[in-house]
Amino acid sequence: MVTDDERERLAEGYRAFGAESAPESPRYSALAAAVAGDRDVLDFLLGLPPGKRHPTLLLAALRFLGGVPADGAELRDRVASDAVRLRDTVLTRATQTNEPARCAALLPALAAIDGPLALVEVGASAGLCLYPDRYGYEYDGRPVGPPGPVRLRCTTGGAVPVPVTPPEVVARIGVDLQPLDVTDPDDLAWLRALVWPGPVEAERLQRLDAAAAIAAREPPTLLAGDLLDRLPDALALVPDGATPVVLHTAVLPYVEETRRAAFVDRVRSLPVRWVAQEGAGMVPGTGEPHPGGWGPHFVLSLDGVPLAHTAPHGGRVDWLG
Ligand SMILES: C[S@@+](CC[C@H](N)C(=O)[O-])C[C@H]1O[C@@H](n2cnc3c(N)ncnc32)[C@H](O)[C@@H]1O
Structure with a gap:
């Protein structure tokens, strides 16, 4: 009733x-x-x-x-x-919006890590943020990365260490409660349905389709399950000689508070680098959390240290300090 x-x-x-x-x-x-x-x-x-x-x-x-x-x-x-x-x-189905443009916000942090990199993304959706080396960027108009159909435009504030080239990525491993497969027409249709109608819709759909085509040619390894439970399995797939990087963006607000704290403790205890782009406060020490965990900007952090405020979808990066 x-x-x-x-x-x-x-x-x-x-x-x-x-x-x-x-x-x-x-x-x-x-x-x-x-x-x-x-x-x-x-x-x-x-x-x-x-x-x-x-x-x-x-x-x-x-x-x-x-x-x-x-x-x-x-x-x-x-x-x-x-x-x-x-x-x-x-x-x-679930809210699994996969926005490759977030790679523009992640790139300065990823490029600060000695490679080659093995990316282990938790809450990966279809894994479209696992291809930072395959996308092209324009930071305030300055090109970085390969030419191609995915061009991620980003404006910067402060001393953003924009790399000359993207880092080398040798493994693309994801964990998600319900991984999506871009080669499955229904899953791709669901990813497209998650894009909101409005002024930036056409640009987002074009980017999604182009990134999905890249992922379809070189599929990521996606493990189904909870981020805390499957992290050991994902890290076990990291090849010798690569630097394991645990990565997540727009995921922690979906995770219940005690599980989130346990995940943070686990990552801190592991011999990995840790890149997050999340709402303020979702990673401890990155600001006061907003109701629901989102807020008007996200915080990019490396190993728990806040580096920048970013637009949630990655179109702007303001370096801190
Ligand atoms: C908003 S999407 C973000 C996807 C991707 N990180 C991006 O930024 O484009 C959040 C994703 O987190 C996943 N997720 C939520 N809770 C999770 C958990 N406990 N373990 C693993 N994945 C989870 C959801 O299934 C969803 O695909």
Whole structure:
């Protein structure tokens, strides 16, 4: 039995998402506001497990099944008429947005490590952040890396140590609760459905497709499971002579607090280098956490030491100190 309090709490979450998402996606902002005011849609969501009610998941599932709803009325109709498929999609899929542009934020930290590098990315999704050496960059217009269809533009502030060339990567190993396979049309369609409609949508979809083509030619090794449980298996795959680098970006807010602390302790105890790009405070010592763990900027850190503030998707890096 759904109570008014539960409905109001969920509506409040959708209103907050509507406000936050407005700059990047006016359409999602409007749809979230419509959900907040729609008792039937809220009740559909309240019939799902608590972890499956978030706006990004509902909106991606709608987009995956039949495109982005034009307005709140269409969303409401589709929730009513397609409830079984929608419920199934939300239950079997997760928010796994894979943004290769984050490599522009990671590169200055990765380039500071003696290589060759064996990247072990936890929360890798489809592993598209495991190819920092295969993408081309423009830092304030200055090119770095190979030419090609993936060009990551980044503006900088402060003394960002932009490398002349990307580091050598000899192993691409990922761990994810539910790894996605870019050669599977459904998984690729899900990754595309996770991109928000709006002013930067076309650029993001082009980048996603181009990065997926690179990953399809040279697939990563992706292990299914929890980051803490599978880390030893992933590190066991690091080839001799390579520097193991544990890497994660936009993952720790999804991990429950005590598991997150255990993961941080584990990584600190291992003979590895550690590169993170996460919301402030998700790695201890990187600032005050924002509600939910995200916030307007992420913090790039190396071995737990904060190096830079970055745009969440990597388009800006401001070096600290
Ligand atoms: C927002 S995505 C980020 C993907 C990628 N790191 C990027 O930045 O493009 C978060 C990923 O973390 C994964 N994830 C969440 N909790 C996890 C856990 N406990 N263990 C392993 N992966 C996890 C999710 O399945 C999802 O693919």
